[in-house]
Amino acid sequence: xxxxxxxxxxxxxxxxxxxxxxxxxxxxxxxxxxxxxxxxxxxxxxxxxxxxxxxxxxxxxxxxxxxxxxxxxxxxxxxxxxxxxxxxxxxxxxxxxxxxxxxxxxxxxxxxxxxxxxxxxxxxxxxxxxxxxxxxxxxxxxxxxxxxxxxxxxxxxxxxxxxxxxxxxxxxxxxxxxxxxxxxxxxxxxxxxxxxxx
Numbered sequence: 296x297x298x299x300x301x302x303x304x305x306x307x308x309x310x311x312x313x314x315x316x317x318x319x320x321x322x323x324x325x326x327x328x329x330x331x332x333x334x335x336x337x338x339x340x341x342x343x344x345x346x347x348x349x350x351x352x353x354x355x356x357x358x359x360x361x362x363x364x365x366x367x368x369x370x371x372x373x374x375x376x377x378x379x380x381x382x383x384x385x386x387x388x389x390x391x392x393x394x395x396x397x398x399x400x401x402x403x404x405x406x407x408x409x410x411x412x413x414x415x416x417x418x419x420x421x422x423x424x425x426x427x428x429x430x431x432x433x434x435x436x437x438x439x440x441x442x443x444x445x446x447x448x449x450x451x452x453x454x455x456x457x458x459x460x461x462x463x464x465x466x467x468x469x470x471x472x473x474x475x476x477x478x479x480x481x482x483x484x485x486x487x488x489x490x491x492x493x
Contacts, residue, residue, distance in 0.1 A: 346487025362395035421476030
C-alpha cells in the first residue's frame with residue numbers, strides 16, 4: 296500500500312512541477328533558456344517516478360503507464376486552469392509518453408537489467424524528451440500572439456532579457472537540454488531504482 300501511495304504522490308508532484316514548468320509559452324524573451332530548464336525538470340521528474348514504478352513492479356510497460364498517469368493528472372489540472380481563463384494548450388502534455396516508452400524498451404531489451412535501465416534508459420529519456428518537447432513547442436499557439444493577448448506585468452530590472460549570443464551553444468536549446476538531461480537523467484534513474492530497496 297505504501298509503495299502504491301508513493302507512486303501516486305510522485306506522479307502528483309511531477310504533474311505540479313510540469314504544470315508550472317510548462318509556462319514557457321509566455322516567456323517570449325527567455326524562450327530558449329526556459330525551454331532548456333523546463334525540459335530538464337520534466338525529464339528528471341519522469342525518470343525518477345517511472346524507474347521507481349518500473350523496478351517496483353518489474354513489468355516492462357509500467358514506465359509508460361506512469362507517464363500516462365502524469366498526462367491524465369495534468370489534463371485534469373490544466374482543464375481546471377483553462378476553465379478559469381488561463382490560456383494553456385493541451386497538446387503539450389503527452390510529451391512524456393514516447394520517452395517513457397524508450398525507458399520501458401531499455402528495461403525489456405536488456406532482460407530487466409537494472410544497471411542497463413539506469414544507463415541506457417536514462418540517456419534515452421534525457422536525449423529524447425527535449426526533442427519531443429520542441430515538436431510540441433512548435434505546434435502550440437504562437438508565443439508572441441499569446442503574450443499580446445494576455446499581457447504580463449512589466450519585468451523588474453534584474454529580469455531584463457539578455458540578447459542571445461549568436462553562434463554559441465546557448466542558441467541550440469534542444470542540444471543543451473538533451474546533453475544536460477542525458478547526464479542528469481542517469482542519476483535520477485539510479486535514484487528511482489534505489490527507492491525500491493529503502
